[in-house]
Amino acid sequence: MTEITFCLSREEFAQQFTALPEHEAWGALQTGNGRIAAESPLARIHRLGGSDDHEPAFALTAAEPTHTLCTVTPQAGAAESHTAYTVHDGSGRFIGRIIHERSPLGIRQAWRIEDAAKQYSAVAYKGTIRGWIAYWAISPFWAIMALIFLLNGDVRPGGSLWSKPHRARWRMRAGGGPRKAALNFNTGRYRAGSGQLDMNLIYAQAVLYGA
Numbered sequence: 782m783t784e785i786t787f788c789l790s791r792e793e794f795a796q797q798f799t800a801l802p803e804h805e806a807w808g809a810l811q812t813g814n815g816r817i818a819a820e821s822p823l824a825r826i827h828r829l830g831g832s833d834d835h836e837p838a839f840a841l842t843a844a845e846p847t848h849t850l851c852t853v854t855p856q857a858g859a860a861e862s863h864t865a866y867t868v869h870d871g872s873g874r875f876i877g878r879i880i881h882e883r884s885p886l887g888i889r890q891a892w893r894i895e896d897a898a899k900q901y902s903a904v905a906y907k908g909t910i911r912g913w914i915a916y917w918a919i920s921p922f923w924a925i926m927a928l929i930f931l932l933n934g935d936v937r938p939g940g941s942l943w944s945k946p947h948r949a950r951w952r953m954r955a956g957g958g959p960r961k962a963a964l965n966f967n968t969g970r971y972r973a974g975s976g977q978l979d980m981n982l983i984y985a986q987a988v989l990y991g992a
Contacts (some may be wrong), residue, residue, distance in 0.1 A: 787812050787823055788970050789991040801827045801840055808991075810841075810984055821845050824984055836864055837992050841984055851876070851981040853989065868985045877982045879989055894951060894963070894978060894986050901977040903951035903963040949990065953977070966990065 787810050795809035804827035811822040821844045829838035836855035843850055849871035856865040856878065863882035870876050880893040890907040951964040964983050965972045973983045 784972055784974050785812070786970055786972050787987070789826075789987055790822075791991075795822070798825050798844075801842070803830050804828060804840060805830055807839070808988075810987060824850055826988055836866075837989075839985070839988055839992075841981070841988065851985055853879070853985045866985070866989060868982055870979075870981060876979050879982070879986050881989070892949065892951070892986065892990060894982055896978060896982065901953055903953035903978060905949040905951040905964070905966075907947065907949055951986070 789808060790811055791808040795811070796806040798806050798809075800806040807826045807828040809822040809826060810824040823843075824841040825844060827840040827842065829840070832838040833855075838855060839853040841850040841853070842848065851871065852869050853866050854869075856867050863880050865881075866879045867875060868877050868879060875897050877894065877896045880895070882891050882893070883889070884891045884906050892905050892907070894903045896902070947966070949966045950962050953961060953963045961974075961976075963974060963976060963978050964986065966987075971983075971987050973980070
């Protein structure tokens with residue numbers, strides 16, 4: 782199984798393209814770690830103008846030749862307990878859903894990718910258990926750290942000071958065997974394996990996770 786490593790970039794260079802009608806240039810998916818501008822990114826991300834921050838809508842296009850890879854739209858009539866997005870390919874064919882909900886215990890956010898036939902699904906929980914334990918363990922010291930930043934003249938400390946654990950691993954079952962990782966997110970990078978899931982579904986999930 783081959784793997785691809787890519788990142789979601791919201792840097793200025795990643796938004797220097799002409800957006801689709803009624804959309805705005807929002808970012809790009811590119812190979813590597815995103816520190817160097819890719820001449821031909823994996824996908825350019827167009828956000829539908831006016832879409833809700835809690836339920837954003839996107840279109841992903843290839844750079845060369847320019848064509849639509851997929852569209853990501855909030856699904857109407859979804860249950861109150863979760864938000865569902867439908868994903869269609871460039872021809873308008875439904876290829877799957879992405880569902881944002883809570884973990885079974887209701888503690889962590891959960892993301893689930895389902896293909897159109899519901900033969901395969903991959904589920905991830907935001908942040909590892911170890912990461913959340915460390916996060917809450919140091920929370921009493923946030924006020925002290927914030928004071929240190931202010932005394933050093935930094936009135937806007939970096940987001941890493943307050944950021945919650947973001948690591949996620951989308952696992953799926955294949956042929957009744959052990960759960961395998963279809964997508965892994967860590968330190969700002971995604972690692973995806975070419976397998977049962979459509980790559981456009983994986984790209985759509987990466988965009989929604991980073992939105």
